[in-house]
Amino acid sequence: MSKFDVAVIGSGPGGYVAAIRCAQLGLKTAIIEKYSTLGGTCLNVGCIPSKALLDSSHHYHDAVAHFEEHGIEISGDVKVNLEQMMSRKEKVVNQTCDGVKFLMDKNKIEVFQGVGSFKDTTHINIEDSEGKTQTIEAAKTIIATGSKPSSLPFIDLDKERIITSTEALKLKEIPKHLIVIGGGVIGLELGQVYKRLGADVTVVEYMDRIIPTMDSACSKELTKILKKQKVKIATSHKVSAVTRDGDKITVKATDKKDKEVSFEGDYVLVSVGRKAYTDGLNLDAVKIKADDRGRVEVNEHLQTNVENIYAIGDVVKGAMLAHKAEEEGVFVAETIAGQKPHINYNLIPGVVYTWPEVAAVGKTEEELKEEGIKYKSGQFPMRALGRSRASGDIDGMVKILADETTDEVLGVHMVGARVADLIAEAVTAMEFRASAEDIARMSHAHPTYAEAVKEAALAATEDRPLHI
Template sequence: MQYDVIVIGSGPGGYVAAIRCAQLGLKTACIEKYATYGGTCLNVGCIPSKALLDSSEHYYNASHAFKTHGINLDNLSLDMAQMMKRKNEVVAKNTGGITFLFKKNKIDGIQGVGSFKDKNTISIKKPDGTEQEITGKNIIIATGSKPSSLPFIQIDKKRIITSTEALTLTEMPKHLILIGGGVIGLELGSVYSRLGAKVSVIEFMDSIIPTMDRGLGKELQKVLTKQGMEFYTGHKVTGATVKGKEVTVTFDAPNGDKKELKGDYCLVAVGRIAYTDGLDLDKIGLTVEERGRKITVDDHLETSVKGVYAIGDVIKGAMLAHKAEDEGTFVAESIVGQKPHINYNLIPGVVYTWPEVAAVGQTEEQLKAANVKYKTGSFPFRASGRAVASGDMDGFVKVLADAATDEILGVHMIGPRAADMIAEAVCAMEFRASAEDVSRMSHAHPTYTEAFREACLAATDNRPIHI
């Protein structure tokens, strides 16, 4: 079978690329090794984790906050089986949605493991053991990533687990030891902390969410500590062993002292690594970078082999579903001769704890390192009428603007619905708005987004209204 485009992988990058290619009139096939579409994000990542985050937040509020609202509950209990059942139903609805979209756009979805025979021919090993070959003028590699680990830790997927297994636990952990204080670990740690588990976080860097603005990490750690989590930042893990149902994690303190924690589960969340296994890239002359196994691409996301592209987690940049989606659209439109663009500086990052954390653009640390003169304005949610009404008063919005032009250079939020609020900042920065531009735009009252406006007022000439 001859195609205009063959996409390998049906995660957010792959399925979006396939749909956009089909919309542009290209005969398209999408190869997926698993029985359902959606890749890590829909099956064992973004979607199921958010389902559990929402469920656990409801439980936490019922047990900690409802009385304040005049809602009294007797005999509150947790049904883990039902919570996981709901999570699975959410996943099924989303993956089923992609099946519908493929049919609607006349995309041939093929289940199996795809590998290169040559730069235009893909061999597909089917689940039943048979093989199929298809050819395409253009190939898009969108095979995503898998959880990374530490070389001295053996993940048994029972007591020492990755994010994949953490989404399918059938019992409540008593003490979950979390190695890694980044986005994935903190989100899943939050789920089980809210449900009543003791959660201990060991992070090598001196701050959690270390790639984000330091002020966000400091505030998030304060809030999560208040919620019951404990943190060991600046500590180096040296080992993890299992004996029966007990896990022992050893680690070194900043001063060199030896420490250990014992729990019933250990979640290793030290990042992800590009998944390129089985593609037979060597047959078309492609190699991967030693560190992270990334595929090298040019500014058009094309590899050194003409007509072969790569997107998402298998190439450089943040491992984010929405980055992969943007790149999938970018490649599809490039193939037909359009001139799309992606501003990588304006791809937002989000942590779906509660409060949520979201950021776009440059951090203060980056601006200082680049010797950029900037001004800053911030506004706390405790001064937001909407936040006071809902009881979500932790956090703040911080705006960084160019000292001379007032152009917004970075926005950093921690607070209620920050994941949704950050879109306004992205939009403003795409159009190169100044802090004053945003401060003069009407924002509905009372809303959480008024905090962004107030932070812009603070950055413009230090004149926020409500503090």
């Protein structure tokens, strides 16, 4: 029987990063993955393929809508080759997954293909695709089995026309009318992919605004932008039924006045969040506790109620973000090695990869009000930047929230070109507890999108932005 210091169940960003860090710290490490490729949801059917399609569809949209104004003339019709677009996406996914396999080999991490389940607290059974089982021994185990798409109890997901994000990433045709149930990150990103490619898109959201967990200024700005892009948005709508008649899908919902309305399309994307995935782990065998939402319960050290078993990522509480899982993977590896790591969950950024992008870190204005914290707010529009005008990406803004007394930055919220990358400046500043004035006094290269951060900081500090 193979013996290991650490076994990691699940090879998504949390799991494979945890395994790498364990190996770096001198621990003999195994990783167990039930699918034939490494990388988990993020690399196979999540972050990576969706961004590949977002980029491809963005190129097409630019060619159709913006090339002419840049002086680029294309003779003949610009056409979408969806098969090639999907083929490129798969190539990106395969390269990325192969990269994880390379990292496992490089760090001498033993990979086991199969479903890992607890035999007891130190032994894990691994059943492969042919039904053969082997058992390994591990002094410590890290559960990193991630999440899967949620649905609504009355929806029959046929995975043909009533689909989740997994199926939306491999459609063989462009929908005529895609109805998206859920105005969160995944629904908006995939909705925009198919809108760019020619589909009509309607987003039906239960809450009173899209991206409801983010600052309302971001919701307002993105709503305005998406409507300008001809995406239909129906907020405060509670979906009550989804039915299929051949190629026609009907979604029934009640609006905020309790009036029943119907939406008809040929595809429905159900994007109402994700839920922890623990199927097959046999948690009962080791009496590991889960909460009422199926998430594995952990303490501040990400340790379960079983001392030598830890859990990270989507399978535990908190934001379901790949980079959050990675931080937790490193945290647990270093904890096992006897170090004293730390994670500041308030400073884990969130991003929506629509175009323009949305990014945020720290407290929202709504949270500060609810907590009774007095604050200042400074906001600056992207359209006032020379770089934005040069690229044609004038939509969006940067908003900085700072403590009214100390001027410490409490939250940064952005909508605009490349803000997914730009948010790292805010994370860095807040990690070192910078004030708005600190950011305002730092030199920002001109012309860049980053100048909006400096200007918003000036607005928050003394209400004195330079360029508006």
